[in-house]
Every structure is written in structure tokens, then in C-alpha cells.
Amino acid sequence: MNLQEARAALRSARRVAVLTGAGVSAESGIPTFRDAQTGHWARFRPEDLASPGAYHRDPETVWAWYAGRYRDVTRAQPGAAHHLLAALERGKGEGFLLATQNVDGLHARAGSERLVELHGNLTTARCELCGTVVPLPAPEDFTPPPTCPVCGSRMRPNIVWFGEFLPEDALEAATLAFQEADVALIVGTSGVVYPAAGLALETRREGGVVIEVNPEETELTPYLSFSVRDVASRGLAALMEP
Structure with a gap:
């Protein structure tokens, strides 16, 4: 898969699931x-x-x-990546879910509503x-x-602290969304913290496309459909070009 094919897959997808990590908020100075x-x-x-x-x-x-x-x-203020994902949600409607490992609340402040916070919220x-x-x-x-x-x-x-389980309802909602997704986006996460990192594999097992946005290769990279090697804001902007 190349960038053009990744864009086309995202554009045509009826169901999109997104997992975000620290790289999304790094551009906001977190x-x-x-x-x-x-x-x-x-x-x-x-x-x-x-x-x-x-x-x-x-x-x-x-x-x-x-x-x-x-x-x-x-x-801190939500960055371009937060706003791009909120815009993607508005475009996909009920077929969209964003699961985040971040605890800073910036996705909600950017306008994301179909959102589960897997690790809690600092606020x-x-x-x-x-x-x-x-x-x-x-x-x-x-x-x-x-x-x-x-x-x-x-x-x-x-x-959610070391040694504690993720909230059951949040994990169940995220797992279902990734299992049903036509396209999954894995944005700004190293892919080493489980069970969140395993969500991408749920989509792959069901035959969906999984696209990674990260400046560096991660442990998930070999199992994914395509990778955009850039920071979250520029990588998402490239994927969402018309």
C-alpha cells in the first residue's frame, strides 16, 4: 500500500477506529x-x-x-492533530471511535465526542x-x-496506574470498534503498552486496513498495512488530503 492508496482507503471507509498516544500531545508541549x-x-x-x-x-x-x-x-492547547481527528469524526459520524492512551483531556477540548480514554483523565x-x-x-x-x-x-x-486494569467499558468499546473498522489509525504511539497496542491487531485479524502515523518504526510496524513516517499533525494532514 502507498500513500495514495492509504488516503483512498481512509476516504471510503465507513467505519474508522483511531488509537492515539503521547506523540499526539507532544506537539502541544505535553x-x-x-x-x-x-x-x-x-x-x-x-x-x-x-x-x-x-x-x-x-x-x-x-x-x-x-x-x-x-x-x-x-x-496546554489542543494541537493540529487533535483538531484533525475531531474533523475526521465529524466526517465519519457514528462509524468513528477514538481511543486514546493520553490522560490530558486535549481530544475532548478539540471537539472529539466519540471518545474513550483508556488510561483515565488528569482533569x-x-x-x-x-x-x-x-x-x-x-x-x-x-x-x-x-x-x-x-x-x-x-x-x-x-x-490507570501500574498494576491496574483498564476500565472494562472503555476497553470493550475500543475493542469492538477496532474489530469492526474498515480502517484503523495508530497515531503517535510506540505500540508497546498492552492491551491498547493490541487493538491494531484486532483490525488486521478482521481484514481491515491499519495505518500508522509515527516518526519512527514501532513494534507494530511489521504487522500494519502502511506507515506514514512523520509527526502526528503532518502525517494526519497527509492522509486526509482530498
């Missing part, structure tokens, strides 16, 4: 999880900040880390006791940890 560990946070391993055990041992430190990341994402908190999910207050008004408005219990960051 560092990856590991790249964000600079300065004071450089002395921590990811497992020290993003696991149930870490939170049980030191919830104040974990909340301080996530409060800082929350401030960062609220200052919300979840009650440790009753599971209620609520938006965080504005960063300048936020003092962690928040308290559940329903039962009064402490709330945790609404993020």
Missing part, C-alpha cells in the same frame, strides 16, 4: 510520563508515583505530582470508596486531595 520527571521529580521512579502501592504509602506526594501535571495540561478525580468521578476545580483553586461530594471520602487521581 511531556511524556517519563519525560515529565525533571527537577524535584527526577529522583522518583514511575512506580514511586503511579501505582496503588505508592499511593497507599504516600498519598500526599502522589497527589502533589498529579496536581503539577494537571496544572501543565490545563495550560478528574475518583472517589476511593464509592467510585464517583468529578472534574477537578481550576488549578489555582485546587488543594489536593479532593473530597468526594457524594460520600465525603478522599478521592484519588482518576488515572
